[in-house]
Amino acid sequence: MRRFLMAVTIPLVRDLDTRALPDEYDLFIATVGYEDRATFISKNLSIRAAERIAVGFTEKHVFNYEANRDWYVREKYTVDEPGEADFGSLIRSKIQRLGFSSERLRLCVDISSMTRTRLAVLVDTFRQMSLPPIDAYFLYAVAAYSPAPKVTFVNRHVGPVLPSFAGWWIHPERPTVAVVGLGYEQNKALGAVEHIQVGEVLLFIPASSERQYSEALELANRTLLKEVRPSGRFYYVVDKPLDCFSDLELLVSSLLHDSNPILLPFGPKIFTLTSLLVAAVHPTAAVWRVSGAEEPTDRVAAGEVTGISACFDNPRRLEDSPDALAETALP
Amino acid sequence: MNGAVAPSIFESFNARNLDPEKVAETFVPSKQYEDLIKRRHTLIVGPRGSGKTTLLKMLQEPALEAWKHDGAEYYRSKIDFTGVFIPTDISWGEQLRLLGAESLDGSSRRLLSVATFTTHILRCLIRTIMRRRDSPGKKGMTPFRRILLSAEAEARLASQLCKLWHISDAVPSLLSLRQALSARFANLYSVASREVTLGEKGRQGRLADIEYLHLHFLRNAGLAVELLDDCLGEASGKWALMFDELELAPPWIQDELAQSLRSTDDRFLFKLALNPFTPNDSLLKQTQAAPASGHDFDQIALWYVKKKDALEFCRQLWFQMLDEKNIRRQEPEKVFGGSYFQTVPDDLKESGSRYGPHARITNRFRALAEKDTSFRSYLQQNDIRLDALDAMDDNKRAAKIRKIAPIVAIREFYRQPEVRDMEVGAQRSRKTAKLYSGSESLFSITEGNPRWFIAIVERLLERWDPDRSKKIDFSVQGEEILAASERFQAMLETIPIPEGTAPDDTLGVLSVVSRAANFFHDQLVKGPFKADAWETFEVDAKVPGEILAGLGRAANAGAIVLIPDGDRLILATERDLIGKRFRVSYLLAPIYGLALRLGKSVSLTAILSDKKRSSRLPPGDSQLKIPLK
Numbered sequence: 010m011r012r013f014l015m016a017v018t019i020p021l022v023r024d025l026d027t028r029a030l031p032d033e034y035d036l037f038i039a040t041v042g043y044e045d046r047a048t049f050i051s052k053n054l055s056i057r058a059a060e061r062i063a064v065g066f067t068e069k070h071v072f073n074y075e076a077n078r079d080w081y082v083r084e085k086y087t088v089d090e091p092g093e094a095d096f097g098s099l100i101r102s103k104i105q106r107l108g109f110s111s112e113r114l115r116l117c118v119d120i121s122s123m124t125r126t127r128l129a130v131l132v133d134t135f136r137q138m139s140l141p142p143i144d145a146y147f148l149y150a151v152a153a154y155s156p157a158p159k160v161t162f163v164n165r166h167v168g169p170v171l172p173s174f175a176g177w178w179i180h181p182e183r184p185t186v187a188v189v190g191l192g193y194e195q196n197k198a199l200g201a202v203e204h205i206q207v208g209e210v211l212l213f214i215p216a217s218s219e220r221q222y223s224e225a226l227e228l229a230n231r232t233l234l235k236e237v238r239p240s241g242r243f244y245y246v247v248d249k250p251l252d253c254f255s256d257l258e259l260l261v262s263s264l265l266h267d268s269n270p271i272l273l274p275f276g277p278k279i280f281t282l283t284s285l286l287v288a289a290v291h292p293t294a295a296v297w298r299v300s301g302a303e304e305p306t307d308r309v310a311a312g313e314v315t316g317i318s319a320c321f322d323n324p325r326r327l328e329d330s331p332d333a334l335a336e337t338a339l340p
Numbered sequence: 341m342n343g344a345v346a347p348s349i350f351e352s353f354n355a356r357n358l359d360p361e362k363v364a365e366t367f368v369p370s371k372q373y374e375d376l377i378k379r380r381h382t383l384i385v386g387p388r389g390s391g392k393t394t395l396l397k398m399l400q401e402p403a404l405e406a407w408k409h410d411g412a413e414y415y416r417s418k419i420d421f422t423g424v425f426i427p428t429d430i431s432w433g434e435q436l437r438l439l440g441a442e443s444l445d446g447s448s449r450r451l452l453s454v455a456t457f458t459t460h461i462l463r464c465l466i467r468t469i470m471r472r473r474d475s476p477g478k479k480g481m482t483p484f485r486r487i488l489l490s491a492e493a494e495a496r497l498a499s500q501l502c503k504l505w506h507i508s509d510a511v512p513s514l515l516s517l518r519q520a521l522s523a524r525f526a527n528l529y530s531v532a533s534r535e536v537t538l539g540e541k542g543r544q545g546r547l548a549d550i551e552y553l554h555l556h557f558l559r560n561a562g563l564a565v566e567l568l569d570d571c572l573g574e575a576s577g578k579w580a581l582m583f584d585e586l587e588l589a590p591p592w593i594q595d596e597l598a599q600s601l602r603s604t605d606d607r608f609l610f611k612l613a614l615n616p617f618t619p620n621d622s623l624l625k626q627t628q629a630a631p632a633s634g635h636d637f638d639q640i641a642l643w644y645v646k647k648k649d650a651l652e653f654c655r656q657l658w659f660q661m662l663d664e665k666n667i668r669r670q671e672p673e674k675v676f677g678g679s680y681f682q683t684v685p686d687d688l689k690e691s692g693s694r695y696g697p698h699a700r701i702t703n704r705f706r707a708l709a710e711k712d713t714s715f716r717s718y719l720q721q722n723d724i725r726l727d728a729l730d731a732m733d734d735n736k737r738a739a740k741i742r743k744i745a746p747i748v749a750i751r752e753f754y755r756q757p758e759v760r761d762m763e764v765g766a767q768r769s770r771k772t773a774k775l776y777s778g779s780e781s782l783f784s785i786t787e788g789n790p791r792w793f794i795a796i797v798e799r800l801l802e803r804w805d806p807d808r809s810k811k812i813d814f815s816v817q818g819e820e821i822l823a824a825s826e827r828f829q830a831m832l833e834t835i836p837i838p839e840g841t842a843p844d845d846t847l848g849v850l851s852v853v854s855r856a857a858n859f860f861h862d863q864l865v866k867g868p869f870k871a872d873a874w875e876t877f878e879v880d881a882k883v884p885g886e887i888l889a890g891l892g893r894a895a896n897a898g899a900i901v902l903i904p905d906g907d908r909l910i911l912a913t914e915r916d917l918i919g920k921r922f923r924v925s926y927l928l929a930p931i932y933g934l935a936l937r938l939g940k941s942v943s944l945t946a947i948l949s950d951k952k953r954s955s956r957l958p959p960g961d962s963q964l965k966i967p968l969k
Contacts, residue, residue, distance in 0.1 A: 163848040164836040172438040200834030208357030
């Protein structure tokens, strides 16, 4: 499997009005997860697609997992439970097969219960598929508040989410800047920025109308929040992912002139997706993940669905990327 | 970063993010610096934040020129080489490690990442030459090892180097050469990308045809120096290649460097900064094998085993920070007050003796005796009368009283709900941090680690009005101490265990340290009183390999501190941990409730097999709930 440094597509990211979604897709990718919300979009948005797949997992069959799988089977989805190493090839084979009969693919993805690594594999796969062009519609069911999972914090991985999201510093001696999407796991973001030994931290904070969530977030990140100047805090609204993408993209673009940015997306998955899309636009920026053994937490959909779309067209080599050229010209 | 605002806590934390001139503002020369400036190959060994980067940056010309310390002139006169600082960091190390991962074969990946590192080294060298050539930018700088390079000579040098380094599209200037090397970074990424796309067939030939991929860093650095000497018409002197955080570079780059250490090119010195423990023993073998006559390495340890050794360094750093902020020098005791563990001078004024019937220490002993039968027994068995401490023979008092005073302080503190001078009803964590306030404790907690010291003291100075000459409140000190401890703890929790190891939560870095710290606290506070409390552990032969790996990482992070045994070599692989003795970092003392002292040693197996001790912190807010089991 070629995972790194292919001639990649720079996506064009657009707003997505979830009240006016396309009538039909070539492929709908859902997730068989243990969360209650894993079927929320499939149940409520009546998505029509030539092929509908629900991808499960080989482990953590807890909470609603069996019920969700049964539901997808009943609804005639193709249910598959690949190992983590096989997820990318499963998606690639589906796309390749559909690509034979279509000039342009329209894909819909429910990212609500997808793992961050799979999300990265997905974005990476889309940007590496040279033909046909892909219009990806990412949907996300906002979760109702539930207490933070117990993180046992024996981390297995602190590093790029995938090798292809490691970024590439033209000037390694420049300061590393962490752009952190805050989540509510106790001091997880703080530990990550300390571990990386960053020179500066900028925070993306989800603005939530759920008082409990805001309080939990603030409590879990109290020490980190104290260290970051107000000018280094950006607030985003979960149901306005394009605004979040625009702010993040602008920030990363500016940071690349004099520093080395690492995106650390904790918190809502929509921020992880946004980070991956920004890194797809700026391949020299990095996206990292910190994965510890977390106690599974059931999450219920709050009822609101949001989304963002990305068009993966016109493959370009990295040397054609404006970033690479601009950075190279810097003294 | 943009903007003219004061550096953030993260910037001021880490010398890596500071310009050499900025590092010079607070730099205090130490014995280690004295050793480092010798014309010798040197291994600088220390955990994170112990000042490795600071020391190396202070061998750079811009730092030496900007340095205004009283001793600066002396050091400038002693340093007879030019330092070329070659930084690495975690994220860049990951990029090199992952270049072509899962797509390219091992030898191609090695070739590309070594070529990237070589490009980095050559660019650092060019940057250093440019700095020696440039005129001092600011007033008040003292020129150091400047060279006079005419425009013609520079053009000749740049042209020759471009030819040697296979650069075809640069104008003949050092600036253009440096930019061309930057462009090569982007190009290396493209080469890797292209090779992934083109596949394995014909790859060997394609890569062999790219000439710059095969440059050897030391040979080419040597050629650059030789050409510079020719252009100058005189020798430019020795050059020190200073590799920072070398353990973060991929192993094959470490191997490459290890091979280069056998070079007999006497124009170069190597100054290598590393963690105390490394999984890669090739570098270790090379540096310890004294490969060629006169090429053996000096080793410099950057940590302090005993707190008194760190205190003087901290005191000097404190004065330097005041100078840098144009604050009148004041003794740290005047600003931070006396430590809870110290005998306060007021006792002498009030009771005429440090050991009088109403002296602080006597009161503390009495308070503990009232609520601790095992301590009462100890006093009786040792014939210690609290109403007659000041009448004791001084030797006996040293052996019987002073020795146990820190244990009594900790034990008495945790065994009672309130403490003198501290508000009733305060939350326990706040009180706990206050326990470690006061100049001596505050300085001890930083372990003489400049990054920790600067991080805590910088914040305290921001909250202090020197004109009012008032002490910084204990609760303010406590807050900053606790925040620093929490940052450190969060970092320890984040260090990953290697993938593929068993899913056992005892393997995390903090887990082992936490077990040891809880064990020490319990027998300090909960068990029967012991004058010789265990406060260090020895790694015995029964400790499993996975735990050894975790301990190595803990030592590299500074969570445990090696107590060296004589003059044995400092740098070691993880298997050499067996037989070594450690204490828990004092920066964790406010979280676990430990005394700031060395104590008796217990085997690590005894600690790990004590099932009563939890390796985990309690769930919830650790700022509010101190893990006292």
